[in-house]
Amino acid sequence: MSxxxxxxVGGTKLAGAVVDGRARILGRSRVPSPTGPDPExxxxxxxxxxxxxxxxxxxxxxxxxxxxxxxxGPMVWPSGEVSPLNMPAWRRFPLRHRLLREFEVEPVLxxxxxxxVAVGEHWKGAGVGTANLLGMTVSTGVGGGLILGGRLxxxxxxxxxxxxxxxxxxxGPRCACGGHGCVEAIAAGPSTxxxxxxxxxxxxxxxxxxxxxxxxxxxxxxxxxxxxxARAGRAVGIALASCAHLLDLEMVAIxxxxxxSGPPFWDALHGAFATYARMDFAAACQVIPGKLGADAPLLGxxxxxxxxxxxxxxxxxxx
Numbered sequence: 001m002s003x004x005x006x007x008x009v010g011g012t013k014l015a016g017a018v019v020d021g022r023a024r025i026l027g028r029s030r031v032p033s034p035t036g037p038d039p040e041x042x043x044x045x046x047x048x049x050x051x052x053x054x055x056x057x058x059x060x061x062x063x064x065x066x067x068x069x070x071x072x073g074p075m076v077w078p079s080g081e082v083s084p085l086n087m088p089a090w091r092r093f094p095l096r097h098r099l100l101r102e103f104e105v106e107p108v109l110x111x112x113x114x115x116x117v118a119v120g121e122h123w124k125g126a127g128v129g130t131a132n133l134l135g136m137t138v139s140t141g142v143g144g145g146l147i148l149g150g151r152l153x154x155x156x157x158x159x160x161x162x163x164x165x166x167x168x169x170x171x172g173p174r175c176a177c178g179g180h181g182c183v184e185a186i187a188a189g190p191s192t193x194x195x196x197x198x199x200x201x202x203x204x205x206x207x208x209x210x211x212x213x214x215x216x217x218x219x220x221x222x223x224x225x226x227x228x229x230a231r232a233g234r235a236v237g238i239a240l241a242s243c244a245h246l247l248d249l250e251m252v253a254i255x256x257x258x259x260x261s262g263p264p265f266w267d268a269l270h271g272a273f274a275t276y277a278r279m280d281f282a283a284a285c286q287v288i289p290g291k292l293g294a295d296a297p298l299l300g301x302x303x304x305x306x307x308x309x310x311x312x313x314x315x316x317x318x319x
Contacts, residue, residue, distance in 0.1 A: 001020050001021050001022070002020065002021055002065035002306060003018055003019065003020050003021075003026065003057070003059060003063060003064060003065060004018070004019055004064055004065050004066050004067060004068055004302050004305045004306055005017075005018055005050060005053065005054065005061075005064050005066075005067045005068075005103070006018075006019050006067075006068050006069075006070075006298045006299070006301040006302040007046070007049075007050065007067065007068070007069040007070070007071075007298075007301060008069075008070045008071075008113065008116065008297040008298045008301065009033075009046065009069065009070070009071040009072060009082070009084065009087075009095075009113070010033065010072055010084075010086075010113065011033055011072060011084065011085075011086030011087055011140070012032065012033055013030055013031065013032060013033055014030070014031050014032075014033050014045055014046050014049045015028070015029070015030045015049065015294075015298055016028065016029050016030075016046075016049045016050045016052070016053035016298075017029075017053050017295075017298045017302070018053050018054060018056070018057035018059050019298070019299065019302035019306070020306075021306050023123065023124040023299055023302070023303075025295070025298075026056070026057035026059070027052075027053045027054065027055065027056025027057030027058070027059065028053050028056060028298075029048075029049045029050070029051075029052035029053040029056065030049065031045055031048060031049045032045075033045070033087065034089070036089065037088065037089050038089060039089045039090055039093055041089070042087065042089045042090060043093075043098065047102065061103040061104065061105055062105075064103065064105045065105075065305060065306070066105060066106060066107045066108065066109070066304075066305035067099055067103060067105060067107075067108045067109070067305070068108075068109050068116075068300075068301035068302050068303070068304035068305045068306075069095065069096070069099070069108070069109065069110040069111070069301055070111065070112070070113040070115070070116025070117075070297035070298070070300055070301040071084065071095065071110055071111070071112065071113055072084035072085065072086060072087065072112075072113050073085070073112045073113070073114075073143075075110065075111075075112065075158075076092070077110075077111065077112075077154070077157065077158025077159075078109075078110075078158060078313055078314075078315045078316065079094075079096060079097075079315065080094070080095050080096025080097070080108070080109075080110030080315070081093065081094050081095070081096075082095045082110065085141075085176075086140070095110055096108050096109075096110045096315070107305060107308075107312070107315065108315075109301075109304040109305060109312060109313065109315065111145075111158065111301075111304065112143065112145065112158070112159075113137075113143070113297045114135065114136070114137050114143030114144050114145050114161065115135075115145035115152070115158075115161065115300070116145070116296065116297035116298075116300030116301050116304075117135045117136075117137055117143075117144075117145060117255055117290070117296040117297050117300060118133065118134065118135025118136075118144065118145030118146060118147060118152070118161060118253075118300065119135070119145065119147070119152055119299075119300035119301075119303050119304065119311045120135075120292050120295070120296035120297060120298070120299035120300030120301075120303065121133070121135045121253040121255070121290045121291065121292060121296055121300075122135065122147045123299060123300065123303040123307060123310075123311070124292065124299055124303075125253065125290055125291040125292040125296060125299070126251065126253040126288055126289070126290050126291045126292075127147065127251055127253050130147070130250045130251050131147070131148075131149055131150045131250065132147065132148055132149070132247065132248060132249050132250045132251075133146070133147040133249065133250065133251050133252070133253065134146055134147075134161065134163065134240070134243055134247070134249055134251075134252045134253075135147070135161075135252075135253050135255075135290070135296070136163055136236075136240075136252055136253070136254045136255070136256075137254075137255055137256040138187055138188070138189075138232070138236060138254055138255075138256040138257070138258040138259055139188070139189055139211075139255075139256030139257045139258065140188060140189055140190060140257075141164060141184055141188050142163065142164030142182075142183050142184040142187055142188050142236075143161075143162065143163070143164050144161040144162065144163035144164070145160070145161040145300075146160050146161040146247070148247065150310060151310050151311070152310065152311045152313075154313065163183060163239060163240075163243060164182060164183050164184035164188075165177055165179065165182045165183070165184060166182070166183055166239040166242060166243065167179070167180075167181045167182060167183075167239075168181055168182070168183045168186055168187075168234075168235035168236075168238045168239045169181035169186060169235065172185060172186055172235075173185045173186065173191070173195075183235050183236060183239045186231065186232060186235040187231075187232035187233070187235045187236050187258065189210065189211035189214075189257055189258060190211075191232075192211065192214065192228050192229065192231070192232045192258075193209055193210060193211060193214055195228050195231075196214055196224050196225055196228040197209060199224050199227075199228070200224060201214070201217065201222065201224040201225055201228070203217070204216070204217070211257045211258060211261070212257065214228065214229065215229065215257075215258070215260070215261035215262065215264075215265075218261065218262075218264040219261075219262055219264070225264075226264050229258070229261055229264040229265050229268070230264055230265070230267075230268035231268070232258060232265060232268075233258075233264070233265040233266060233267070233268030233269035233272070234268045234269065234271070234272040235272075236254075236269050236272075237268065237269040237270065237271065237272025237273040237275075237276070237287075238272050238273075238276055240252050240269075240273055240277075240285075240287055241272070241273050241275075241276035241277040241282065242276070244273075244277050244281075244282035244283075244285040245277065245279060245282045248281055248282075249282075249285045250284075250285060250286065251285060251286045251287075251288065252285060252286070252287045252288070253288060253289070253290040253291075254287070254288070254289055254290060255289070255290035255292070255293065255296050259289045259290065260289075269287065270287065273287055
């Protein structure tokens with residue numbers, strides 16, 4: 001059975017896994033992402049992670065059918081030059097070409113980490129059996145990927161599914177993209193925490209001011225925490241109603257920190273979705289938590305190669 005090296009590149013961690021065609025993880029590794037300005041230090045940490053995953057699976061580069069990578073964006077697609085916003089050491093870093101030279105295996109396919117989430121959930125998670133799915137992350141940022149007609153849909157530049165920049169509040173807060181009222185500006189964890197702090201919320205003694213602490217405070221009945229997490233959920237629900245109308249979706253599968261924050265987030269999300277998804281076909285879309293958790297982008301990266309008919313692509317003349 002074919003095996004692949006799957007890689008998940010994020011601002012806080014680098015993860016690697018050797019995955020087979022049944023989506024079994026045969027070996028895995030995870031290391032913190034270096035935060036310094038040296039791009040080679042970051043790349044060497046990634047190679048260390050990959051080597052450990054291969055060793056855990058008792059595999060060598062020559063055993064691989066390819067490499068799939070889910071990486072924080074933005075990036076130039078399909079060439080795989082990456083410039084993750086929260087990883088300043090890499091700006092137009094030629095990740096795909098470096099991995100090609102390092103491991104001497106093809107294909108090496110690099111896509112956005114939120115696209116990896118969508119593919120993972122469709123391949124082996126909540127979306128198995130659906131033809132039209134939006135996979136969405138609501139965490140440090142808000143992103144997504146699209147499965148349409150049973151296949152990964154890339155769009156003209158590889159950016160299809162960028163749900164984080166759907167407008168939920170036209171007069172809402174300024175977004176890092178330069179717009180106003182984007183879902184990411186309202187519902188991302190850091191945005192929600194900043195808003196709560198500005199309104200007077202304080203985390204419990206000894207706890208950091210982060211999304212986990214805010215969700216815990218909401219679960220305990222803190223009014224400021226409840227109000228701000230509900231605002232995040234409402235923004236997501238409004239945006240998803242627009243997506244369901246536009247794309248005739250069967251399902252939205254949501255992963256990330258806020259997907260685990262319980263009724264304050266989900267009740268507001270479902271309430272807003274029901275209010276704004278008024279056409280019967282849009283209202284029929286299921287909006288549910290994903291099933292794969294942190295493994296979603298890794299399994300999605302594996303599926304880029306292992307199920308290339310549905311999720312792969314030809315990098316073309318960039319080689």
